[in-house]
Amino acid sequence: MGLSAVTVLGVDRPGVIATVTGSLADCGANIQDSTMTLLGGHVAMMLLVSGELDSAELLKRLCAPDVVVTASAIDARRHFCEEGDGLAYVLTVHGPDRPGIISAISAVLAEDGGNITGMSTRLTGRLYVLIADVELPKEVDVAALMRRLAAVGAALDSDITFRPVESDLL
Amino acid sequence: MRAGTPRQVLRAPHPLLSAVAEPVDPTAPEVVSAAADLLATLRRETSTTGLAAPQIGLSWRLIAFDTRLHPRSRSWAGELVLANPRLARAAHWDPGREGCASIAGLTADVLRASRITVHGHLPGTGETVTIEADAFEARCIQHQLDHLDGLLFLDRVPGALSLHRRLHSCDA
Numbered sequence: 001m002g003l004s005a006v007t008v009l010g011v012d013r014p015g016v017i018a019t020v021t022g023s024l025a026d027c028g029a030n031i032q033d034s035t036m037t038l039l040g041g042h043v044a045m046m047l048l049v050s051g052e053l054d055s056a057e058l059l060k061r062l063c064a065p066d067v068v069v070t071a072s073a074i075d076a077r078r079h080f081c082e083e084g085d086g087l088a089y090v091l092t093v094h095g096p097d098r099p100g101i102i103s104a105i106s107a108v109l110a111e112d113g114g115n116i117t118g119m120s121t122r123l124t125g126r127l128y129v130l131i132a133d134v135e136l137p138k139e140v141d142v143a144a145l146m147r148r149l150a151a152v153g154a155a156l157d158s159d160i161t162f163r164p165v166e167s168d169l170l
Numbered sequence: 171m172r173a174g175t176p177r178q179v180l181r182a183p184h185p186l187l188s189a190v191a192e193p194v195d196p197t198a199p200e201v202v203s204a205a206a207d208l209l210a211t212l213r214r215e216t217s218t219t220g221l222a223a224p225q226i227g228l229s230w231r232l233i234a235f236d237t238r239l240h241p242r243s244r245s246w247a248g249e250l251v252l253a254n255p256r257l258a259r260a261a262h263w264d265p266g267r268e269g270c271a272s273i274a275g276l277t278a279d280v281l282r283a284s285r286i287t288v289h290g291h292l293p294g295t296g297e298t299v300t301i302e303a304d305a306f307e308a309r310c311i312q313h314q315l316d317h318l319d320g321l322l323f324l325d326r327v328p329g330a331l332s333l334h335r336r337l338h339s340c341d342a
Contacts, residue, residue, distance in 0.1 A: 038335065094324050096183045118330035124275040127182045133330045159188050161325040 004029065004053040005074045008036075008045040010067030016043050020069065023061040029053045037120075048074075086115070086135040087142070088165035091149070095158025097128040104156060105130065108148050113137045128158075133165075174206030176214040177226040179271050182322060187272055191222075191229045191318045196253035196291040201230065205251040205293035208234045218271040220310040222317030225272050231255065232293070233314035237307040244305040252290030252299070257315055259287035266309055268323055269336055279332040280323050282309045 006029075008020050017036065024031060029049040036045040055071035062069060093105055106116060118133035136142065146162050153160035180187060194201045204223060212221045212234045220235035236249035260283035269277040286308045288301045303311055313323060327333055 035331075090327065090329055092325050092327055094182065094322065120330045120333045122276055122333060122335065124273065125181060127273065127276075129276065129324055129333065131324075131327050131330045131333045157183070159320075159322075159325070165329070 002050065002052050003032075003074055003076055004049050004051075004055075004071050006045075006047040006049055006053075006058075006069065006071045008043065008047070008067060008069050010043050010064070012038055012041055012043045013066075016064070016067060017045070019062065019064050020045070020067065023058055024049060024053075026061050027051075027053055027058050029058075086137055087140070088167070089134045089136060089142075090163055090165055091130070091132040091134050092161045093130040093153060093156075093158050094127060095153070095156055096126050097123055098156065101128060101156055101158065102130060104152050105132075105149065105160075108145070108152050109134060111148075112140045112145050114140070114145070134162075172203070172206050174203070174208070174210035176211045177207050179211065179215060179221070179225050180227060181274065182270075182272050184272075186224045186227060186229055187317070187322065188320045189224065189229050190320050191224055191231045193254050194230045194232060196293050196296040201232070201253065202293045204228050204230060205232055205234070205253070208232055209249070209251050212236065215271055219306075220314045221271065222314040224317050224320075231318050233311070233318065235307070235310050235314060237310050240306050240310075242306040245303045245307045247301045247303060247307065250301070251293055252288070252301070253293050253296075255288050255290035255311070255315060255318070257286060257312070258289050258300075259285075260312075261285045265328075267334070268309065268313060270313070270323055273322065273324070275336050276324075277334045277336045278323055278327040279334075280326045281328060282312050284308050286311060288315075 010016055029051040032048045032050055034047040053071055058071055115135045116132050117135050121130045149160050149162055208223055211226050219237045219240055223230045223232035231254045233255055234251045237243040238246050262284045263281050264284045265279050265281050267277050267279050285304045291298055
């Protein structure tokens with residue numbers, strides 16, 4: 001079965017999601033994973049849909065000039081529908097806004113094979129906040145990684161917390 | 171306690187909001203004066219139910235709170251200022267969305283104990299008091315205790331999807 005990645009960007013207004021998902025349903029696409037948020041007054045949505053999605057047909061059915069939609073066929077990748085076997089952590093960074101915060105922090109994680117599986121950043125006034133879900137390989141020296149993150153945070157005048165995810169399976 | 175003078179509430183990022191606050195002598199005149207100022211600031215900031223001394227520029231272990239008017243309050247210890255407050259017991263952890271007077275425009279879902287016991291001293295007399303708080307009052311007190319340790323609610327966000335723009339009212 002085909003798999004497509006759909007991105008949606010448009011001015012936030014009631015009905016945007018209903019319009020887009022209605023058009024997807026009309027095209028016979030079945031929504032699997034999706035995420036949606038507001039970015040600076042714009043609705044931003046990404047969806048993974050299964051089924052034979054004809055992007056030209058989707059755009060024709062959409063009829064929403066204030067929404068930009070793209071659709072691309074993709075292959076299923078690793079981790080999809082699989083539980084990871086790494087260590088789950090949550091990273092928080094907050095401090096004065098400046099260029100390069102995400103790249104500096106993510107580079108430290110990448111050096112140890114850390115994978116960012118989710119991320120939100122927000123700017124409010126002078127305060128920049130980054131929250132990231134991180135999956136670490138089991139063999140990582142977490143204490144050493146935390147020291148490197150703290151050093152990078154200090155260089156950015158930012159506070160960093162890095163703590164394990166506490167999830168309970170019931 | 172004399173009527174205090176409202177002070178400006180600091181906004182993050184600010185170094186005092188990331189610093190561990192110092193213990194105080196609750197009977198010292200300057201501490202009593204600071205407690206009055208903290209309470210006066212809380213009374214002026216009508217959208218919030220608690221403040222900690224670092225938020226008004228003092229790195230001292232003082233908190234003020236009054237949750238009487240909050241719709242999710244159950245216990246109500248009164249309008250209080252506590253010096254050197256210490257969390258002695260915490261139980262029944264619940265998530266809740268909260269904001270902060272020092273962080274404009276953001277909220278997050280934070281796990282807090284909904285039943286707590288806190289020991290502290292009353293500014294002026296130095297009398298030791300024990301507060302048994304639950305529900306929203308417990309959340310408010312723990313939020314203020316975090317400020318004394320240089321922590322913001324952002325440091326307790328459980329995941330990337332738990333951070334939100336403040337588009338509507340929340341627990342502050």
